Amino acid sequence: MIVSTLGLEEPWRSRLDRTAGGRPVRHCALAELTAEELEQTEILFTYGYDVTEKALAAMPALRWVHIGQSGMDKLPMAELARRGIRLTNSRGINAVAIAEYAMGMMLNVVRRSFVFYEQARAGVWDLETRLDEVCGKTLGIFGLGRVGRELAARAHAFGMQVLGVDLAPGTAPGVQAVYAPAQRLEVLARCDFVVICMPLTGETRHLFGEKELAVMKPTAWLMNVGRGPIVDEAALTRALEAGQLGGAALDVFETEPLPAGSPLWGMKNVYITPHIAGDHQASYMPRMMGVLCENLALYPAFERMENPVDPGRGF
Numbered sequence: 001m002i003v004s005t006l007g008l009e010e011p012w013r014s015r016l017d018r019t020a021g022g023r024p025v026r027h028c029a030l031a032e033l034t035a036e037e038l039e040q041t042e043i044l045f046t047y048g049y050d051v052t053e054k055a056l057a058a059m060p061a062l063r064w065v066h067i068g069q070s071g072m073d074k075l076p077m078a079e080l081a082r083r084g085i086r087l088t089n090s091r092g093i094n095a096v097a098i099a100e101y102a103m104g105m106m107l108n109v110v111r112r113s114f115v116f117y118e119q120a121r122a123g124v125w126d127l128e129t130r131l132d133e134v135c136g137k138t139l140g141i142f143g144l145g146r147v148g149r150e151l152a153a154r155a156h157a158f159g160m161q162v163l164g165v166d167l168a169p170g171t172a173p174g175v176q177a178v179y180a181p182a183q184r185l186e187v188l189a190r191c192d193f194v195v196i197c198m199p200l201t202g203e204t205r206h207l208f209g210e211k212e213l214a215v216m217k218p219t220a221w222l223m224n225v226g227r228g229p230i231v232d233e234a235a236l237t238r239a240l241e242a243g244q245l246g247g248a249a250l251d252v253f254e255t256e257p258l259p260a261g262s263p264l265w266g267m268k269n270v271y272i273t274p275h276i277a278g279d280h281q282a283s284y285m286p287r288m289m290g291v292l293c294e295n296l297a298l299y300p301a302f303e304r305m306e307n308p309v310d311p312g313r314g315f
Contacts, residue, residue: 094278099150143197
């Protein structure tokens with residue numbers, strides 16, 4: 001049996017039912033299933049928040065879980081690996097949206113768009129604010145997956161020098177050089193902008209702490225569109241308060257929603273968005289359902305599916 005807890009609306013629900021090829025599909029929350037239905041569940045489509053060790057124990061026949069987003073840091077990876085349950089996700093479906101978000105933020109920083117917006121609201125004719133351009137600036141992209149590569153292409157087109165840091169060695173179009181995470185201090189010292197696009201794993205948690213922030217240029221901007229805990233938020237707050245950085249554009253945080261008492265809210269050189277860099281665009285659902293249905297049509301040929309995830313590595 002196939003279970004979808006994605007809360008799909010028509011026509012996506014009908015499309016999934018058609019792709020299932022006669023296999024029974026239940027569209028509901030896991031809590032609505034009987035113990036017998038859970039025991040018969042072979043495939044689970046979910047955003048991942050309901051996948052717990054307790055839920056997995058109730059589904060002994062489960063062979064495949066597909067996550068309707070890219071983030072998977074809440075999943076019980078060790079149990080999925082122990083059970084040999086195949087895992088795929090929807091990484092890449094919002095790569096363009098996130099890359100445009102990061103590119104837009106960099107342009108806003110150098111063109112001081114937010115400053116002029118605030119001045120216009122106040123009725124101030126501002127001829128004093130100095131402007132700059134991204135052309136010639138150095139961008140460090142941490143994570144050269146689909147988001148990182150889309151961003152690299154755009155930054156390269158704007159005349160930026162692009163450096164990459166990735167868990168896997170290799171090359172990427174538009175990237176002048178790719179470094180290992182162990183070389184991150186060398187890269188950070190050269191960058192005018194740093195954009196974090198990495199997944200959250202044991203290797204990347206608090207990858208950006210006091211040591212990393214200390215080597216960055218005092219004019220550099222840090223942007224995080226990956227996962228909040230990759231950055232030590234307390235260390236970032238201290239660095240911003242001390243003027244060690246030019247500023248930060250943050251879409252993800254260690255605690256979400258960002259607590260009302262966080263000092264980040266009141267900082268003029270910090271731009272905050274509520275984890276929406278890759279959400280709410282019209283293309284999200286069509287792309288997500290495209291990956292899901294293409295993989296379902298291939299089931300059980302896991303080796304041919306798109307976006308396989310290694311539970312042992314976390315991505």
